[in-house]
Amino acid sequence: MTGRLPLTQLRAFEAACRLGSFAAAAQEMAVTPSAVSHAIRELERMLGTVLFQRSPRKIEPTPEGQTLYRHVTRGFDQLQRGLQEITTAGPARIRVHCAPSFAAQWLSPRLGRFLGLFPAVELKLSASPDYPLFPTEEYDLSIVYGEPRQTDVVAIPLGQETVCPLCAPATASRIAAIDDLLSVPLVRSDHNRFTWPMWFDANSAIAATPAGPRFDRSFMAIAAAVNGVGVVLESTRLAERELQSGQLVAPLEGRSQSLRHVAHWMVWPKGAERKHAFRCFVTWLVEELGVPKIDFDKAAPGHRTPPG
Incomplete structure (x- = not known):
């Protein structure tokens, strides 16, 4: 036809x-x-x-x-x-899907700054561990944990994160060396890439069998550590507010080897970058994270910036 x-x-x-x-x-x-x-x-x-x-x-x-x-x-x-x-009718909109712990711990607390800079932008933020399959009418952009599975999208790494033991100050008073971790509860985040045995191995220490509660979301594991439940192996980016406020400390900082990896990626389908609201949000996000600026003209499906 x-x-x-x-x-x-x-x-x-x-x-x-x-x-x-x-x-x-x-x-x-x-x-x-x-x-x-x-x-x-x-x-x-x-x-x-x-x-x-x-x-x-x-x-x-x-x-x-x-x-x-x-x-x-x-x-x-x-x-x-x-x-x-x-269209120029109505408000500029950006619909963001995000990994739950990144949304709760890092993104949501900063959204006031974004909306202050761009008051005309209407933002919708949804959080779930599922990976949306683009193109979709639900979202313009997704921030995911782990390297993206879809290949026909633009994928940008959001910088390296440091993972190390974190705990409340009262718990930290009992920890002067790596071996002291054997006598405190070790909080676990089930879906994290790095585990306690991996951290012990990186520090050439005998791995303890973690004895402590397990959570399927990092934000819950961080909250447990803040409340004195034990020591959590977590990203300092996700725990940034708690570290800055003194609710959490890194008891073995300078006395142990931290782990580093690119944990989160930003993903979008072809054409999303043409929207003004999209460019405003993405430009703001990378500036907040302190990662390299994005050249939207060079970003095309299949483009995957190497992790830095």
Whole structure:
């Protein structure tokens, strides 16, 4: 099929496929069911194939209809994204997905500064451990823990983080050497890349079997350490506020080897960087982190800045 795209027919097809009936599609489009049926018959004639199996009670897309639906929804999503990028109506928006502990411990406490600099930007922040698959209409940007799994996106490392033992000052009074860790509870963050045995190995020490509570989120493990539950092996970036306030200290600083790695990455799909709100947020974020500025013109899907 060549020539002009039959947008009216495609819209009727997409609505009928998504809603599961011609009547529901007609109601959404504010037309009659017969108009929807006629539009889809016309589309089938143009394509030379049947798109729906019809019965008195329901419609089911044929294999050809399912294939077309996948492409049509993707195309409509891209059209919607393009309209959002160029429109000047309404507030500028940025929708950010973030790893939960980075959102709670580092990002959220700083958002007041971002909104103070860019009061016209409407920010939506969602936190979950899941990795969103781009392109998606839910988010413009994702900050993830660990190297991104998706390859057809722009992926920027957010700098190295230092991981070391941290605890409340009262707990630290009992720790003068590495061996003293054997007599205190060792708090564990289940999803962290670095574990207590790895830290002991890096310090050429006999690894203790960690005896202490386990948490599946770093922010909970940090909170436990603040409240004197034990010593946590955590990122000083995530615990920055607690370290600055004196709620946590590094009891073995200068007497042990810390671990370093790139823990968090920023990921976005092609085209997201064209939005003004997106550039404002990303530029602010890298400045706050103290990592290199991003050349948006060189950032393309598949681009993956090497960790520094």
